[in-house]
Amino acid sequence: MDILHSLLKINARGERKPDFERFVHAITTNEPAPVTVGDIFADIETVGNFLSVKVFDWYKLAEDPDHKIGYKEVWEGFRLARNFVRFCIAAGWDYTFAFSTIPFPGVTVSINENTSTEVEDGKRGWADDNRGPIMSWQDFENYKWPKNYRSINAMSLATAKCVPDGMKVMVIPGGMFEWTTWLMGLVPFSYALADNPELVDAVIEKVYETIYKVVEGLMEEPNIGGIFMGDDLGYATGTMISPKVLREKFFPRTKKIVDLVHSANKIAVLHSCGNVYSVMDDIIEMGFDAKHSFEDKIMPVEQVHAKWGDRIGIIGGVDMDIMAQGSEADVRKRTREILDACASKGRYVLGTGNSVANYIPIKNYKALLSEAQDWNMDNFGRKW
Amino acid sequence: MEQLRKFVKTGKAKETTERVQVLLDEGKEPDAIMKDALIPAMDEVGDLFQKGEYFVPEMLLAARAMQQGLAVLKPRLIASGIEPIGKVLVGTVKGDLHDIGKNLVVMALEGAGFEVIDLGTDVPPEKFVQAIKEHKPKVVGLSALLTTTMQAMKDTINAIKSAGLRDRGKIMIGGAPIRQEFCDEIGADFYGPDSTSGRNYARDVVTGEA
Numbered sequence: 001m002d003i004l005h006s007l008l009k010i011n012a013r014g015e016r017k018p019d020f021e022r023f024v025h026a027i028t029t030n031e032p033a034p035v036t037v038g039d040i041f042a043d044i045e046t047v048g049n050f051l052s053v054k055v056f057d058w059y060k061l062a063e064d065p066d067h068k069i070g071y072k073e074v075w076e077g078f079r080l081a082r083n084f085v086r087f088c089i090a091a092g093w094d095y096t097f098a099f100s101t102i103p104f105p106g107v108t109v110s111i112n113e114n115t116s117t118e119v120e121d122g123k124r125g126w127a128d129d130n131r132g133p134i135m136s137w138q139d140f141e142n143y144k145w146p147k148n149y150r151s152i153n154a155m156s157l158a159t160a161k162c163v164p165d166g167m168k169v170m171v172i173p174g175g176m177f178e179w180t181t182w183l184m185g186l187v188p189f190s191y192a193l194a195d196n197p198e199l200v201d202a203v204i205e206k207v208y209e210t211i212y213k214v215v216e217g218l219m220e221e222p223n224i225g226g227i228f229m230g231d232d233l234g235y236a237t238g239t240m241i242s243p244k245v246l247r248e249k250f251f252p253r254t255k256k257i258v259d260l261v262h263s264a265n266k267i268a269v270l271h272s273c274g275n276v277y278s279v280m281d282d283i284i285e286m287g288f289d290a291k292h293s294f295e296d297k298i299m300p301v302e303q304v305h306a307k308w309g310d311r312i313g314i315i316g317g318v319d320m321d322i323m324a325q326g327s328e329a330d331v332r333k334r335t336r337e338i339l340d341a342c343a344s345k346g347r348y349v350l351g352t353g354n355s356v357a358n359y360i361p362i363k364n365y366k367a368l369l370s371e372a373q374d375w376n377m378d379n380f381g382r383k384w
Numbered sequence: 385m386e387q388l389r390k391f392v393k394t395g396k397a398k399e400t401t402e403r404v405q406v407l408l409d410e411g412k413e414p415d416a417i418m419k420d421a422l423i424p425a426m427d428e429v430g431d432l433f434q435k436g437e438y439f440v441p442e443m444l445l446a447a448r449a450m451q452q453g454l455a456v457l458k459p460r461l462i463a464s465g466i467e468p469i470g471k472v473l474v475g476t477v478k479g480d481l482h483d484i485g486k487n488l489v490v491m492a493l494e495g496a497g498f499e500v501i502d503l504g505t506d507v508p509p510e511k512f513v514q515a516i517k518e519h520k521p522k523v524v525g526l527s528a529l530l531t532t533t534m535q536a537m538k539d540t541i542n543a544i545k546s547a548g549l550r551d552r553g554k555i556m557i558g559g560a561p562i563r564q565e566f567c568d569e570i571g572a573d574f575y576g577p578d579s580t581s582g583r584n585y586a587r588d589v590v591t592g593e594a
Contacts, residue, residue, distance in 0.1 A: 129484045186484060190441035191448065194395055235440075235485070236560045237578050242439045274560075278436070297563055321531045321561055359532045 005223070008161045010082060012089045016384050018167035020225050023094035023349065024267060027290040027313025030346035034376040034384050035339055037369060038349050039316060040228050040271040040292055041097040041172060042356035044080065047087040049362050056080045081159045089164060091356075091369055092384060095225050096163055098156040100173045100214050103146050106133025107182045127178075132185035134203055135192075145206055149217045160223035168225030170269065173214050175231020176250045176257075177240075179207045186240070193245065201249065208253040215257055219264035226267035228292070229257070234274020236298060243279050251279075255286040262287060269315065273354065274298070284312045292316050294353050301353075302341035309347050316351030317342070318368055323352050323360045328367040335371040343375070385412075385421045392425035392453065395445025400453040414460040418497065422457075426450050426495025430580035433488075440484070443579075447491035454494075468499035470590035473515050474525035475503030477540055480533035485559055485579070489525055492583040509536070509543030516549050523586045526572070528559040537562075538570040545571075554589050556582055 012018055026036050048055035056076040081098060088096040107127065134140050146152065156171045163169060180203055181189045192200050218224045231254070233239050239246060261268040270283055271292040277299060283291055290313030294301040301317025308314070322334050335350065342348040350372050356365055373383040388407065391400040407417050429446040432438035438446075472493050476486050483505045493500045501519050503511060516524060524544070528534040537557055544550050556574040557567055558581075567575035574594070576582040588594035 129482075186440070187444060187487075190444040193441050194445050237434075238436045238439065240440050242442075245439075245441075295560075297561070324531045325535075359530075 002161070002222075004161045008158075010085050010089070010162050010164055012164040012167070014089065016092055018089060018094045018164060020094050020166060020168040024225075024289075026349050027267070027269070027315065027347060030310060032344055032346045032379075034380045034382060035343040035348065035350050035372050036094055036384070037091065037351060037372055038093045038095060038170075039351040040230060040269075040355050041099075042084070042087055042091075043358035045358040046356050046360065046362070046365070047080075047083050050087055050365070051083060051090065053083060055083060077155060078158060081155055082162050085159065085162050085164075085167070088167070091365075092372075094166070095168050095170045096159060097228065098159040098169050098171050100153050100156045100171050100218065102152055102174060102179065102210055102214060104133070104179065104183055104210075105144055105146075127182045127186075129181075129186040130188075132181075132183045132188060134183045134199075135185065135188045137196075137199055140199060140202055143206075146210060147213075149213050152214050153217045156218060156224065157221055160221045163223055168223050170225055170228040171215075171218055172228050172230055173211055175229045175270075175272075176204065176207055176211065176254050177233055177246070178231050179211070180204050180250075181240075183207065190241075193241070204249050204253065208256070212257055212260065215260055219260065219266065224266065226269065226289075227257075227261055228269045228271060229254075229288075230271045232271075232273040232293075233279065234272065234276040234298075236275060236295075238275050239278060240274070243282070246279055247282060251282055251286055258287040269313075271355075277304075280308055284308065289313055290315050290349070292351065295319060296321070296353070301338055305342040305345065305348060309342065309345060313347050313349065314342060315349040316353055318350070318352050320353040320357070320360075323364050323368070324357070326364065328363055331364045331367040332371045335368050336375060339372065339375045344379070385417070388417070388421040388453070389425040389428070392422060392446055392449045393428055395442060395449050397445075397449040397452045400449040401456050404453045404456045408456070408460060414457050414464055415466050417457060418454075418461065418466070422450055422453055423495065423497055426492065430492050430495070430583055434578055434580040440488070443488055443491065447495060450491075450495050469497040470523070470586065471499045471501065471519060471521045472523045472525060472586050473501045473503065473512070473519055473521040474527065475507035475512060475515075476505040476527045476529075477533055477536035478506060478508045479536050480528050480530055481505045482527075482529040482559075485529065486525070486527040488579040489527065489558065489576075489582045492579040493586055496583050496587060498586060507540075509540040512540050513543050513547045513549065516544065516552065517547075520552065522553050523589050524553060524555045525582060525586075526555065526557045528557075528562065531561040534559065534561050534566065537566075537572070541570055541572060554585075554594065556585050558582055 044055050085096045160169050258268045267289040269290040270288040273293045275298045292315040294317040296319040305314045322330050388403045433443050490500050490502050526537045554573040557572045558576045564575050574585045
């Protein structure tokens with residue numbers, strides 16, 4: 001028994017005990033079972049509201065690049081990680097989430113007020129599509145690539161010491177396409193594909209090396225269950241860039257990261273927004289155990305599950321529009337439809353269409369969780 | 385002209401500007417270069433984008449080539465008294481900082497010969513109202529990426545109505561979470577799933593077909 005884990009471990013006091021193997025079983029087999037729940041992450045404010053605790057305002061740090069991280073921030077960060085664990089226990093997830101966010105210098109994030117009335121002081125950050133810190137060879141040569149892998153993974157590894165028995169951590173390290181286009185800016189990246197393809201290749205290779213090293217640093221920790229790679233490849237009607245370029249430049253490297261995770265007997269889940277269905281076979285062939293993020297407008301999750309649900313796990317799909325704007329009854333109705341269509345056939349985990357975002361009313365997220373328990377009672381005679 | 389269309393379509397900016405200059409030197413009318421080469425080329429790019437054969441980079445590259453070619457042509461167009469085919473006002477609504485989708489619409493519209501007033505991102509309703517008064521556009525385009533910010537489209541349309549400007553032109557909306565039902569609900573005139581649809585609708589408005 002790991003002494004640190006025994007000291008820091010949060011006990012799951014409720015009736016339901018988390019069980020990571022239940023999550024793995026749910027995404028890797030088509031055997032029907034009571035549905036379990038999960039998402040890539042929950043926003044900080046959501047965690048605070050759900051647990052009725054005050055949480056650390058992470059975006060304050062992003063708004064002030066000169067802010068020095070001191071003991072207070074480290075302590076608050078640790079408390080936040082523990083609250084993530086508590087949230088996941090309370091919501092009935094079998095894993096918790098942790099961020100191994102790579103601090104690529106100069107990646108600009110615009111912070112904007114959240115327009116939802118559900119969140120006080122809620123904010124969201126967005127990457128700048130029009131510029132990035134690497135737009136020329138000179139930028140590339142002067143760039144300070146992060147190498148402090150232990151620091152990058154510190155919060156994920158600390159979270160691994162806090163999880164209750166049975167729960168593991170799914171770490172979010174970011175994805176190849178997202179980091180590359182954030183470093184170059186989507187627009188300059190697009191121009192560089194034609195004007196300076198060698199620069200694009202060089203940036204992609206460095207991004208790959210960095211993510212690989214970060215993920216490698218997580219693989220020996222037994223309470224890390226795997227990675228939840230966030231890599232938005234699509235928009236409403238297609239992939240951002242052609243499948244050909246994705247296959248040439250991104251997917252082979254992403255596959256190596258997935259292989260690394262599998263070689264440590266852990267799992268790899270892809271969160272990718274937008275219409276990525278032209279590359280769904282590639283996503284499966286890269287070896288991802290499950291795919292997350294679905295939009296009714298693009299393809300309702302039932303259709304995705306019917307088409308690919310025998311080859312890859314499907315997570316989530318209760319559309320964000322319903323989660324954010326619908327009533328509790330709307331959420332319950334849509335959740336029930338999805339569970340009847342997907343969970344009854346296995347290889348499915350219930351969740352939202354994107355994440356437990358701070359603009360989702362807590363009552364709606366609770367309605368989703370409650371409907372899952374009702375569905376389990378109706379179909380299996382038990383809540384979970 | 386065929387070669388110029390090909391340069392725009394394949395995003396070759398330098399070759400596009402050189403070819404425009406050659407055609408002008410050969411005595412081609414600026415209006416003809418615009419109508420027979422640049423606009424058809426961007427039309428084709430938009431169609432390829434809509435069909436899923438072109439993606440964001442191809443669209444951006446073609447638009448850059450078009451804009452650089454247009455920069456050579458513009459002084460001659462102005463000197464010849466050639467007017468844009470219409471004026472469109474666009475912006476991403478309040479609370480939303482995303483602009484790539486809106487920019488693709490701007491490129492498609494400019495490529496079709498429109499004058500576009502781009503208000504940028506996070507545009508409050510009153511700024512739209514002010515700009516409509518000032519520029520008198522035929523079409524107003526509202527963009528939003530988020531399920532939360534799309535509500536600001538309704539606020540914007542209500543502000544336009546309250547200012548008594550709703551019947552001055554058409555309102556088209558677009559963005560990832562938008563659907564036809566939402567368009568109907570908030571009283572917009574048109575929902576376009578992509579930039580090409582927006583361009584086509586704006587054209588229909590100026591030709592009286594919408």
